[in-house]
Amino acid sequence: MITATDLEVRAGVRTLLSAPGPALRVQAGDRIGLVGRNGAGKTTTLRILAGEGEPYAGSVTRTGELGYLPQDPKEGDLDVLAKDRVLSARGLDSLLRKMEKQQALMAEVADDERLDKAVRKYGELEERFASLGGYEAESEAARISNSLGLPDRILAQPLRTLSGGQRRRVELARILFAASDGSGGRSGTTLLLDEPTNHLDADSITWLRGFLQNHEGGLIVISHDVELLADVVNRVWFLDAVRGEADVYNMGWKKYLDARATDEQRRRRERANAEKKASALRAQAAKMGAKATKAVAAQNMVKRADKLLANLDEERVSDRVAHIRFPEPAPCGKTPLMASNLTKVYGSLEIFTGVDLAIDRGSRVVVLGLNGAGKTTLLRILAGTEKSDSGGLEPGHGLRIGYFAQEHDTLDDMASVWENVRHAAPDTPEQELRSLLGAFMFTGPQLEQPAGTLSGGEKTRLALAGLVSSAANVLLLDEPTNNLDPISREQVLEALRSYKGAVVLVTHDPGAAEALSPERVILLPDGTEDHWSQDYLDLITLA
Structure with missing residues (x-):
């Protein structure tokens, strides 16, 4: 259970939430949708409720187990196997390793006394393993992972070899495994989930809805998936960005x-x-x-x-909309970017091999492949932020790349909004940059706010603002519509439709592919190139 009393939440000098009076409570059986426009403070508030941040004023008390899925999970030990990361939610990973060590020891020792000691130790570990669910729990972890689009072959890989989307699904599987008692998610754990459907395909989202509907602990979920909110939540907290207050509605989504x-x-x-x-x-x-x-x-x-x-509430004004327009491309040659024989290998795992491509001026390309096929890795290589193991890039005349990273890697979380965009466009006049940021809904004190405190949608807007200031003629876009509310998403799609430069797009959003009107598709891991057709649209949500 979570109780927040007299909570005040700030981002920099901005007050996002002031909730004096009755406490905000999450109890077993509460399935709360935390909603509000982008920038209202949903992500910051959830982080504070989870204990990952401190409120400016007020207090938060927590009892029982918590499971928190942030928008950008922290990077842990990337050499850990995905399976072990999921099992670590109940401490099963370390127990299995200790049991394996004792088994190896029992096979090696010849001394009776040492053998007896190893057998006793193994028995103690096995008893503890059984008390935590044992091999049934291991099967349960695999079932949850598989339901989230993580098959056994992915679970057997180190986290380092997985895409950002796959690592996020591993974290979601870990949290749901910790919250499950083997009967479909029926436990007293309080779940705090920030955009849990990101990177999930349609089947996984359907499964997740069922899991959350059956969850008997508390739940707070931030999501742009209206169907999930309609099916799951029985209470709503609306963060009013105009008044800086939380309105509590003890009812389901439609009411x-x-x-x-x-x-x-x-x-x-x-x-x-x-x-x-x-x-x-x-x-x-x-x-x-x-x-x-x-x-x-x-x-x-x-x-x-x-x-x-x-004594009146402040008058509500219409939600502001970011005016997103990708840059007028700088002049360039006929083929500003070529690559030949690109190969990427992690240890003994081959991600893709022998990929050739030519990005002509104004061309529009979608990169497709199942999760883990290397789509994000390919864009990183094209952007120059990661090296290929063979082959190389051949920049053409006048090439200017603009790269939008799925995990917002291009942003400096410690730097302010202003410092981030100034770094992206050091030669642009200050007033022009301020006008640009205003068009992306960053004004006043928010310019001094550290980028790391922004919501996922705000980070997306800030990264796009950096692109717009770049005059790039080749845009590399990795999931540019993630974390956006419907209005901001439509702005991005309209920007894609009107952009005159070349675009290489990775997306799970069929609407983004349709807005791009692509000419070609590159299929990973083989690097096969084909003309775009509507048949490929069905693969977008699976990719």
Whole structure:
């Protein structure tokens, strides 16, 4: 259970949430949808509730087990096998390694006394292993992982060899395994999940909905997946970015939508009535103020008018929209980027081999492949942030690359919003950059906010702002619509439609591929090139 009392959340000097009064509580059986527009403070609030950050004011108490999935999971030991990472949620990974060590010792020792000691030690470990679910739990971990699109061949690989999306699914599997008692997710663990459907295919999302519906512990979920919210949540916390407050709705998603619309209509009526009364009071005060004998009464009327307006909620303005337009491409030759015989190997695992490609001026290419086929790795190599094991790049005349990284690797989390975009465009005049950031909804004190404190959607907008300032003629885009609300996503899709430069796109979003109107597709891991057809659209959600 989690209880937050008098919680105040800030990002830099911005107050995101001020929740005095009744505590925000998460109890067993509560399945809460944490919603609000991008930048309202959902991710920051969830991080604080999970104990990964401190509130500016107020307190958070936690009892029982917690499972927290951040948007950008922390990098741990990348040499660990994916299977062991999942099993570590219950400490089974270390127990299995100790049992294997004792088995090897029992096979080696000839001395009876040492053998007896090894057998006793093995028995103790096996008893503890059984108390934690034993081999049934190991099968359960595999079942959960498989349901999230992590087959056994992926589980047998070190995390280092997996894509960012696969590593995130490993973390989700680990959290759900910790929360499950073998009967479909029925345990008292409180789950805090930030965009859990990112990088999941349709079948995995369907399975996840069922798991969360059956979960008997507490749950707070941030998601742009409306179907998941409609199927799973029974309460909603709406973070109002205008008022900086949390509105609590003790009802399911569909009833919440109606109730919130009713609340907004009520606030508009209250404001209209109060403004009408305040206007009448001020008009009367203006008439009376001319007479010295009625000056005090006139002043009191003005005070009453001010008090009427001061007690009202701030008027809601329409949610601002980022005006995303990719750059006018700098002049370049006919083929600004070529690559030949690109190969990537991790240890004995071959990711892809012998990939050749030529990116012509203004061409539009989609990279497809099953998870783990090396799509993100290929874009990293093309961007120059990772080396291929053979082959190489051949930059053409005038090449200027703009790279959008799936995990926002191009951002410096310790630097401010302003410092990040200034680094991306050091020669651009300051006022031009400020106008650009304003178009991407970064203004005022938020310019000084560290990038690491931004939500996933805000990081996406900041990374895109850096691209726009670059005048790139080849854009390498790795999941550019992740973490975006529907309005911002449509802005990105419109920018893709109108961009005149070359684009190499990796995406799970069929709408992004359709907006790009690609000419070609590159299929990994073989590097086969083909003309685009609608048949490939069905592969997007599986890739």
